[in-house]
Amino acid sequence: MSLAETTASVNGAFDSIPIIDIGHASTHEERAALARQIRDACMNVGFFYIRNHGIPEETIDEVLSAMKTFFSLPLEMKMKLYHRQSVHVRGYEPLLDSNVDPANRGDLYESFVIGGEELVPKEYDDEKVHDDSMLIKNLWPSEPAGFREAFLSYCHAALSVGKVLHRLFALALDLPETSFDDKLQHCQIMRGLHYPPQTGPEDDRIIGFGAHSDFQCFTILWQEPGIQALQVLNSEKKWINATPIPGTLVINIGDLLSRWTNNIFRSTVHRVINRSGVCRYSIPLFFGLDTHVEVEPLSSCVSSERPAKYERISSGEYVQKLMQEMYRRSFTASDDAARHDDGR
Ligand SMILES: O=C(O)CCC(=O)C(=O)O
Numbered sequence: 001m002s003l004a005e006t007t008a009s010v011n012g013a014f015d016s017i018p019i020i021d022i023g024h025a026s027t028h029e030e031r032a033a034l035a036r037q038i039r040d041a042c043m044n045v046g047f048f049y050i051r052n053h054g055i056p057e058e059t060i061d062e063v064l065s066a067m068k069t070f071f072s073l074p075l076e077m078k079m080k081l082y083h084r085q086s087v088h089v090r091g092y093e094p095l096l097d098s099n100v101d102p103a104n105r106g107d108l109y110e111s112f113v114i115g116g117e118e119l120v121p122k123e124y125d126d127e128k129v130h131d132d133s134m135l136i137k138n139l140w141p142s143e144p145a146g147f148r149e150a151f152l153s154y155c156h157a158a159l160s161v162g163k164v165l166h167r168l169f170a171l172a173l174d175l176p177e178t179s180f181d182d183k184l185q186h187c188q189i190m191r192g193l194h195y196p197p198q199t200g201p202e203d204d205r206i207i208g209f210g211a212h213s214d215f216q217c218f219t220i221l222w223q224e225p226g227i228q229a230l231q232v233l234n235s236e237k238k239w240i241n242a243t244p245i246p247g248t249l250v251i252n253i254g255d256l257l258s259r260w261t262n263n264i265f266r267s268t269v270h271r272v273i274n275r276s277g278v279c280r281y282s283i284p285l286f287f288g289l290d291t292h293v294e295v296e297p298l299s300s301c302v303s304s305e306r307p308a309k310y311e312r313i314s315s316g317e318y319v320q321k322l323m324q325e326m327y328r329r330s331f332t333a334s335d336d337a338a339r340h341d342d343g344r
């Protein structure tokens with residue numbers, strides 16, 4: 001049975017998120033078995049946890065500690081790295097700068113955004129930057145000491161997890177497992193997020209991160225253990241908690257992979273509300289495609305009952321459109337927020 005034909009049995013009314021142990025993926029049989037579990041999770045939920053991902057505990061501790069120190073610096077120091085001053089939108093994003101859900105008044109998080117970069121920096125070259133996104137300059141704070149190394153060590157460790165996953169996604173889509181090897185972007189975007197606790201009166205229009213789906217192919221998310229804040233929307237419009245499970249990462253499908261799979265893989269809406277009473281930290285890393293890759297529904301995801309729902313589009317063009325739309329909304333939101341109190 002082709003993938004497109006299996007969709008009849010799909011049910012998006014999940015009430016929990018599956019956990020997949022990726023610790024054993026050395027033989028083809030092991031990877032095929034994992035791919036079946038992943039396929040099931042992507043079709044029914046769009047989210048899953050992975051266990052035994054291989055990122056060392058101390059790599060996570062170091063990036064978390066760097067984030068905590070950086071976010072506790074005075075605002076004027078952080079604003080020297082304001083992300084909208086760089087064309088590639090990297091650097092510091094203050095509270096309420098973004099408003100991902102137009103129904104809201106602003107997102108109550110601050111973040112630090114980087115693109116993948118070699119640990120030993122390559123020489124910057126204006127001429128070559130268009131061909132090699134690893135050459136786009138990140139903005140780095142001068143303190144805390146070791147911030148760059150901590151962010152990049154985690155980033156490289158998570159990129160290795162992504163390399164295992166994208167091969168499993170290919171298998172899950174009945175494609176040769178190396179199908180995406182030459183299609184993924186060199187430089188994936190990673191973000192360290194800090195959500196202050198929301199202690200004021202409940203107001204649905206101001207939450208940590210408004211309801212949205214991610215743009216890219218898939219996201220690898222580390223979330224702080226012990227703090228419930230992330231929620232995932234099922235097909236019955238019920239919010240399901242993505243409770244942090246120690247030792248796991250959360251993986252979710254983004255719009256680009258959903259479109260490529262003719263919506264067979266779900267790009268599931270999620271949001272963050274931090275009413276835990278304490279600060280919460282998380283680190284998503286977004287895996288996108290090289291901007292030149294042409295995306296049209298894969299043949300395994302199309303059948304006579306399930307015709308292609310999308311035109312061919314280049315990945316770059318698609319993501320650009322979504323980004324522009326998001327930033328247009330965010331500017332309007334930050335103007336609005338400036339006219340109000342900060343709403344906490
Ligand atoms: O902080 C989280 O748990 C999720 C963040 C998120 O959804 C995003 O950055 O797209």
Ligand SMILES: [Fe+2]
Nearest residue numbers: 212213214270
């Ligand atoms: Fe997200």
